[in-house]
Amino acid sequence: MTIKNIKLGKLKKRSEFLYVRDGRYQAKPNIVIQMRAQSEATEMINVGFTATKKIGNAVVRNRCKRRLRELARALLPLHGKPGHNYVFIARANTAKAEWADLQKDVEKALLRLA
């Protein structure tokens, strides 16, 4: 697979997250990924991150979002589909999981969604 020059955008508004929630999703032990085609297709991939209060305090939630952001930056240009929006949702052990396992989960989920 050739490495494409794909720009990553951010999801910022609640309505955008709700839009993606109605699309396809893949659940893994360490992470849940949702995906849905954009209503007006562009060359960009927009991505958002979710960490609920259930998984810990502010320190844990911020760490989860930072790790997810790093995963998205590394793997979405390789395995993501342009013109789609993605939402990465942290689970209870996202903060503690091994980095290699996280990478494996994300890769598998993205390939199955593609």
Add this chain to the structure above:
RNA sequence: UCAGAGGGUCGGGCGACCGCCUACUUUCGUUAAUGCUUUGACGUGCUUGCCGCGCCGAAGCCUAGCGAGGGCGGGAGGAAAGUCCGGGCUCCAUUGAAGCAGGAUGCCGGAUAACGACCGGCGGGCGUAUUGGCAACAAUGCGCUUAGGGAAAGUGCAACAGAAAGCAAACCGCCCGCCACUAUUUUUAUUGGCGUGGUAAGGGUGAAAGGGUGUGGUAAGAGCGCACCGCCGUUUUGGUAACAAAGCGGGCAUGGUAAACCCCAUCCGGAGCAAGACCAAAUAGGGGCGGCAUCACGGCGUGUUUCAACGUCGCUGCCCGGGUUGGUCGCUUGAGGUUCUGAGCAAUCAGUACCCUAGAUGAAUGGUCGCCGCCAUUAUGCUCUUGGGCAUAAUGUGUACAGAACCCGGCUUAUAGACCCUCUGAUUUA
């Protein structure tokens, strides 16, 4: 040395690869508007010039924004947390001030921009040591702790128990008087009954029963008298004061509860950076002005039995106002920090020198990996008076609590581990 209590300081380090936010600077690109310089075309004026004015265009400079790249810097805390107090700042209200209502605070002094919360002292409480004492206890020292005005302005409350719970009160008991019975020669004693009798020592109830201990006294008792302690009043001395000490006087009244209502004194306008200021798209709707239509039909309203009549509703251009999504500012130079000196017991204050030290907004300040440190456990070795100490090695999901959101002063709460100070106890050595 160990254990406990209280207080304070710190709160891992180095490196590699890949990233994020941001100040400044620089290069390139792009956009915008104004200005300046140079220059060209056109129009026009006259004093016909290396002229002035207007307009259009090109190039360059300057300014601002955006994008990409380079350079050089910065980038979470002691609690950033809880949001419990106080202040700055902003808007609203208010002529100013006082007051009502409501709320907060409450020994004294200091400190502060301010605070109830900070500092020091006083009084109370607890622990401990020493001394005195038969003891109860008292004095003194040390440590910890303390929301601590007024109960003699008024109202209320105290279940159950108990005779009685607030202008005191007599259940048992004790004593006295009278009567009866029994014993006795009598005095007298025992038992029982009665009394507008005395009595707060003793028993019992209770959280609390109208000073405590001792002694005298008495029919029995009682501050009834006395000694000591406590209490009240007053004077003097010390202290800025709270208060303390001493003297004199008074036999003792004034029980508790105000984190019950309340009284007294002092303080408080309200909301909060999602405050507030500015820019501003699309759509819908509002107002004003202008143009077109303003014939007919129709809708709605007034009115009416109905009709008639009157008003209003259309399209389009420009402007105004409001300000939703979004954006910019507020936004970090401030009661700022660090060092040193001085004043003060301290909180804190004054001076000097130096420094600028996060500004994000689905929210940056990191992700991954390696090495070391620290801690715990185990093993081995050495040492030592047992405990223990040191060295080496291995093991470990070990290495906390926790993430700025306008800023600051306090408080409270969470916290692996390390270090320091004070006090108490135990043990060892001298």
Add this chain to the structure above:
RNA sequence: UGGGGCGUAGCCAAGUGGUAAGGCAUCGGGUUUUGAUCCCGUGAUCGUUGGUUCGAACCCAGCCGCCCCAA
């Protein structure tokens, strides 16, 4: 981030200083041939930790948890 409110049995709840009502549910017993109905009985760290008071679910503080409002 700021501003408000609430915690009583498994559930709904009353009680506002003096032994913590009541209803539904659970469990046990009785009535009945059996079941339903009915009757009797059964259970509380009053969120937690301190303080005031003789005495605290109640009064006063500190924590913990939950809910609501302001995009």
